Amino acid sequence: MLTISQLAATAGVSVRTVRHYHQVGLLPEPERDASGYRRYGAQAAVDLIRIRTLADAGVPLARIDALLHARPTEFARAITDIDAELARKIDQLAEYRKRIAQLDSGESLVLPTEIVAVLDRLLGFGVSELRVRLERDSWILLRALDPDAVPARIREKNASLDEPETIRLFLACDQAVDWDPRDPRLDRLIDDMDAWEIAHERDSKGQASLKLVSSRIAEAAPAWQRIIIELANRAENRSRTGVRQVLRGL
Amino acid sequence: MLTISQLAATAGVSVRTVRHYHQVGLLPEPERDASGYRRYGAQAAVDLIRIRTLADAGVPLARIDALLHARPTEFARAITDIDAELARKIDQLAEYRKRIAQLDSGESLVLPTEIVAVLDRLLGFGVSELRVRLERDSWILLRALDPDAVPARIREKNASLDEPETIRLFLACDQAVDWDPRDPRLDRLIDDMDAWEIAHERDSKGQASLKLVSSRIAEAAPAWQRIIIELANRAENRSRTGVRQVLRGL
């Protein structure tokens, strides 16, 4: 007659494990002695070892009982099944490892190197870290909402950064970060930016990410908020006018 | 401003996931609108996407927050660490697959083919299934308690099964399974078995498994219990006599 710890030692498991198997009905509860201690016979040791043989091969506890009483055909099918499940998990983990290997540093956390290069150009031109962080965020959002549009946008961005006017406007915006929204100098800036927008008119796809990016920038500074709003208004008027012109043409 | 389901859709996760991240403090709780609904800005979308980028690479949630604010050095170290952890898990699962592939059928569940061969020999000689099952169990126990002793025992067993007397005794025991323990025919059988034991005297190692096996067999039938007890007594007497002889020799 064995105590629970002797039984556990026999099968190479913990006492808690044995009790757990009782709880889930995998191993039947044995008789108790006068003081309520469990007393096991050899049958229990055999059962427990058979259970562990399966458990140590990655068979879920819930399936072990059925397996112990299965006929060879069912047994083989169940084994195949469980093996496939294990293979699936391995694939999943391997996928994780692939992705993790591509996470270089915190900065490029979510971004391919081309985008990091764009951000580095901005920093090199003296654009503020705050603004560059907002740019980074806009790329993150674009990638999440419209990944296919990213390569084209990168090309456009790099092209526009070849123009001095683009850089001048970036730096001017940085200057304006702590201006009062009613500052008259903002009017000039907005005019210039609107002109830039007209010159770089592109089909404004990815509206969802555009909205999010705009609101994010607007939150950063009151003056910027005014810029965003005014530019949006003007663009809106242009497109309405455009529609009217189209209608008149019909 | 986004609702929770819009935010979730933006990042490609479930609403429950977003709420879970609030619970564990990974994503800050946003402002509520008049009816208590959560309202998110673009910042939240960016944060959530960054979180998912790490989570989708297998980074445990508990480590993501630190990683998002880590300097490149720490970041790289943490990544290496997590990757090692993933590799460990993969190895574990691969080990499971190896073991699972070796579980042929229910019968050989725990046993190498050599032992299965021994059991098949017994069945071939006409030994009862009950007795063969008990034999199987004794191998299971031996493997668990003293795996190194298994190969030698297999050789001994096969050798003894080459002798007709061994087989005769197996079959005789099967006959005795439903005899009354006081049946006089048992005396002859016990004499024969004792003689067999003396002839096959081996160093009785693996006592732990021997005890368990004996008790298991004894539980199966009252007549067998008597056989076990009597044989144990005689062996005990022999070894005491042996000790006395040794002492006398000193």
Next chain:
DNA sequence: GGTTGACCTTGACGCCGCGTCAGGGTTGCA
């Protein structure tokens, strides 16, 4: 204005295989 269906809220249990307290009683040995 009533109904429907799609959204939102908090709270709580379930999964898997035990590990690990907490708070007690029992046994065996010096």
Next chain:
DNA sequence: TGCAACCCTGACGCGGCGTCAAGGTCAACC
């Protein structure tokens, strides 16, 4: 007699959410 080493039940914890339950809200349509 005291102490260590066992035994008992009961319950929480872990990871990352899924999935009810039982409500309140919003937008649209009749």
